Amino acid sequence: MAQPLVKKDDDRDDEVEYSPFLGIEKGLVLQEARAFHDPQLDARRCSQVITKLLYLLNQGETFTKIEATEVFFAVTKLFQSKDTGLRRMVYLIIKELSPSSDEVIIVTSSLMKDMNSKTDMYRANAIRVLCRITDGTLLTQIERYLKQAVVDKNPVVASAALVSGIHLLQTNPEIVKRWSNEVQEAVQSRAALVQFHALALLHQIRQNDRLAVSKLVTSLTKGAVRSPLAQCLLIRYTSQVIRETSNSQSGERPFFDFLESCLRHKAEMVIFEAARAITELSGVTNRELTPAITVLQLFLSSSKPVLRFAAVRTLNKVAMTHPLAVTNCNIDMESLISDQNRSIATLAITTLLKTGNESSVDRLMKQITNFMSDIADEFKIVVVEAIRSLCLKFPLKYRSLMNFLSNILREEGGFEYKKAIVDSIVILVRDIPDAKESGLIHLCEFIEDCEFTYLSTQILHFLGNEGPKTSDPTKFIRYIYNRVILENATVRAAAVSTLAKFGALVESLKPRIFVLLRRCLFDIDDEVRDRATLYLNTLGGDDSVGEIDNDVKEFLFGSLDVPLSNLEMSLQNYVPSEEPFDISSVPKEVKSQPLTEKKAPGKVPTGLGAPISNPTSTVDGYEKLLSSIPEFSSFGTLFKSSAPVELTEAETEYAVNVVKHIFDEHVVFQYNCTNTIPEQLLENVTVFVDASDAEEFSEVVSKPLRSLPYDSPGQTFVAFEKPAGVPAVGKFSNLLKFIVKEVDPATGETEDEGVEDEYQLEDLEIVAADYMLKVGVSNFRNAWESMDPDSERVDEYGLGARESLAEAVSAVITLLGMQPCEGTDAVPNNSRSHTCLLSGVFIGNVKVLVRLSFGIDGPKQVAMKLVVRSDDPAISDAIHEIVANG
């Protein structure tokens, strides 16, 4: 990066770039900071030194604890100076140094003095600094001043106190909540920003009180809020109130008039906030949308890029649910395709792709082709995805869309981009039968010159599944065998597998495939040779040409029925021995992905190296734990372990949760107990389980926990016998029994005498879902069709009034405890019907597939059709029973 700079400067001057901080060094600056101790303070010089310190911090330099403490103490001396400029710099550096609580005490009195100063600027800044660095105890001392400051006649002081209040509310809510009256007064302030800060704080104080928020909104929407920022807040609070109340009646939406009136506000940020709020109303009607769309349309032709972007982004979202409402903007939108700002252009294109009709597709494609060459890959991916969904919407147009995709596939591009294109073609080939042949040929041409091993192998795999079913499978062989000659080992191995699939399915090709496979026996790579040998043998060699039984097909095309991560784990644990590795011992449960991870990157302190518990190891852990207990060793293999269920409220004396382990004829409850009282030691801990509401279960073993010291969790187990293969359900009540011994926390000594005591825990249930493993299938349609249609059971159910379709869908999924497939658990907003696909394995290793069709009518009545297929018709009936009883 330095080189072009030098060149650029060549024609002007070739001296080094000027900076007042050139050659600055931390050590030297720290030395200079000694000037702060000077009895005759030179304010100007001190200011400069602070600026240098701030510069260092800003550039990412860090100070050691000692250095920071020294600087901090030196800085506190500067309160002696009366220089205003210097004082501002002092405030700034104290905030940056964020001193520890014992250091804070040193500046507290100086800052409190400033808080009561006659100079407004001192007051405002001292409040902000003090609130930033203070802790709860100090806060009570200064609370009185802060309360006064909230209603100070100087807006800067009031804002400082209010904003500090917003921050403090998170650490010391009980204190800030006492300011309610003052804050309410500040909401009426004439100063725009004070009103904004006061409103934000007032809402946060009351946010858990729905009625209060609703009252606040009602009173403010009538009056005039002066500040545009405060008006934006009010719009947000209003939509929140609308969200919470709108499910009552179908008539006029409350507060809609207010939102609509904000569309005529003079500040653009308010107009936009209101328009956006209207488009996001749940169940928004076209009539309600129209005024919002109209103002957004005006923004589209604004000279300001930010405005155009905001408008097109919002319209893009609207187009997903109400494409017709956006069509009016299509002309403005088309002119944005050539927008300088590529983000705007991309959003415009994808909106058009969503709203366009069948006749406009060709014209659009032409425009996009010109546009594609000069945007970044990440935008191209967005466009490719939009085109994919367009193609699924207008299957008749597949020819021009497929052409477009194949053209861009040939052009330059990074991996992610190419992958998006390949994925799109694969989906089109799968879903649009007419597109199959041309799509496969495009993919074949692509792998002729593909630099990405991953994509080549994916395509070869796909080709093996789809190619043999085309009218002329012969034409693909050349492409595939070329891979064997030209590519790296990974791709060669994939190509060998693909050849074998052609051989298995296409009888006429078989002899020729054999010739090709035999050539692969001399490959230099082990894997390629092994695969060739394996396939030659499974396909039957020369002798039995003609008949290929189902086993071979199952072997070649069947999917692995265990999750790969589980298999990897089991293989790692496998110790080479006489006993061969048994694939049926691999647990089949799919571990749920931590969904929250991506959504809230800010909440997890990732940089601190906090130990992150690894959820993937739990199932294995349970298996090991249980098999180590002799009493349970005769129970057979563990079918499923539930997630821990809490049996105590948070922050009680003893924290207990339970894990349900399901075996074929047994159920084991594992109670994880934690003692949170330092003064106690618990001994002989057991859980007394009353199973009178669970008739089919009878207790066989109870394994007590010998001792439970403070803060070190332990387990006690209770095992039940139940009829084999039956999904018995029942309710269990639990009582924790133990002997308490007093502990002296100072010495750690335990008294000899203990007292018997008990502690009531919450009830626990075994439900049908406990007998179901979440096991996904990669291709639901194939899996469904491969199941015996005779096992199918169909019935319809009325689910009664539900909050929403999404809520009904998730309730049924939870009831069945099955794995949603192909993302069908997500219900689009405002949809009236939905189909959900589930798969799972029921106890006894019975594969189950479920197809749910939901419909909702006006008064939120939900009806559901349930179709089940499974390996065992009796289980299909059992699934219906679960739903009927649920």
Added chain:
Amino acid sequence: MHYRNQASETGIFGVVECFSPQILAACPLVKNVLLLDSDGRRVAVKYYTDDWPTLAAKLAFEKSVFTKTQKTNARSEAEIIMFDNHIVVYKFIQDLHFYVTGGDDENELILATVLQGFFDAVGLLLRNNVDKRAALDNLDLILLCLDEIVDGGIVLETEASVIAGKVASNALDGSGSFSEQTISQALATAREHLARSLLK
């Protein structure tokens, strides 16, 4: 409570002041304000959330913002870009690049208002002689300016003349108070600035 502990652990000198975003969801929130030079190096930056917990993460973000925007023309009107779930509005003058970042569901126009306030206030404080050299020479003013615009992610003030007035009150007079005179001076400069931009 929990948050407090964390903050005191992370950066004794953290440039970060974190405020848990979920609680402030309803309030417009600025994630960072950046002032970079024409090579993407820091002149002054301020982060308000822990989306970028380490120095490396911050520098990586700055680098990617800079490379994604450097070729665009953001000199007459503020420009905007969205990536990695952030919205960044930006404006360039001479060899200085101004950026304001918010979450992807933030009102773009609010962020643009903050940017404009920062941009114009710096213009007022540097007396329209805005370039990297002047910014570094007056780094104290720039830092104070940042301090007056956003406090812990919450917008403090967006009016350029008011921001500049607050900063200038101590830069201009050594002993005085928050005097009427300096504000009117600042306002005069602002007016002059406005007139000039209209004449352009």
